Amino acid sequence: MSDRVDFTLLDRFGFYYGMIDNDLMLHFENDAVYDFLSVKPDLLNIHLTDLFNETIGLEHEVQKVVTGEKQEFSIRNINRVNEYEIFFNLYFLNRNYKGYPAVVVIKNVTNEVLFYHSLQQSRNEIQLLQHELLDKNYELDKINIGLEAKVSERTKQYQESSDLR
Numbered sequence: 001m002s003d004r005v006d007f008t009l010l011d012r013f014g015f016y017y018g019m020i021d022n023d024l025m026l027h028f029e030n031d032a033v034y035d036f037l038s039v040k041p042d043l044l045n046i047h048l049t050d051l052f053n054e055t056i057g058l059e060h061e062v063q064k065v066v067t068g069e070k071q072e073f074s075i076r077n078i079n080r081v082n083e084y085e086i087f088f089n090l091y092f093l094n095r096n097y098k099g100y101p102a103v104v105v106i107k108n109v110t111n112e113v114l115f116y117h118s119l120q121q122s123r124n125e126i127q128l129l130q131h132e133l134l135d136k137n138y139e140l141d142k143i144n145i146g147l148e149a150k151v152s153e154r155t156k157q158y159q160e161s162s163d164l165r
Contacts, residue, residue, distance in 0.1 A: 087110045087113040
């Protein structure tokens with residue numbers, strides 16, 4: 001299978017990858033990740049924290065993956081808003097690939113997160129409508145009790161006036 005097909009499949013399923021060296025410099029083989037992250041592709045070799053500021057303070061964890069002390073490390077549900085809103089997960093894997101000690105995998109989870117948010121919003125709207133319906137039913141019950149009392153009172157008054165004749 002050619003690299004072009006590999007990249008097409010990875011892009012199709014929302015996966016992007018790059019290699020990490022011992023100095024935590026990232027090396028990507030294609031520009032698709034830059035398009036996804038909405039950054040300039042002239043950054044061929046960039047430090048991990050410059051591209052993924054979410055890793056600031058976690059460099060030691062990534063370094064453990066690079067050195068083999070740890071097999072993997074992940075940061076999930078990263079949210080960014082550039083040209084548009086995206087959500088992604090970062091996976092750092094201790095896999096020697098093309099001479100680099102580790103690999104970073106970026107998984108686009110935007111559609112899943114937006115679907116979940118939409119589903120949650122629908123659930124919230126349904127709960128709100130249920131509460132409104134319960135309130136309306138309570139109000140209707142009160143009105144019905146009042147009407148029943150009036151009908152009972154009128155019926156009693158009618159019977160009393162009928163008895164007087």
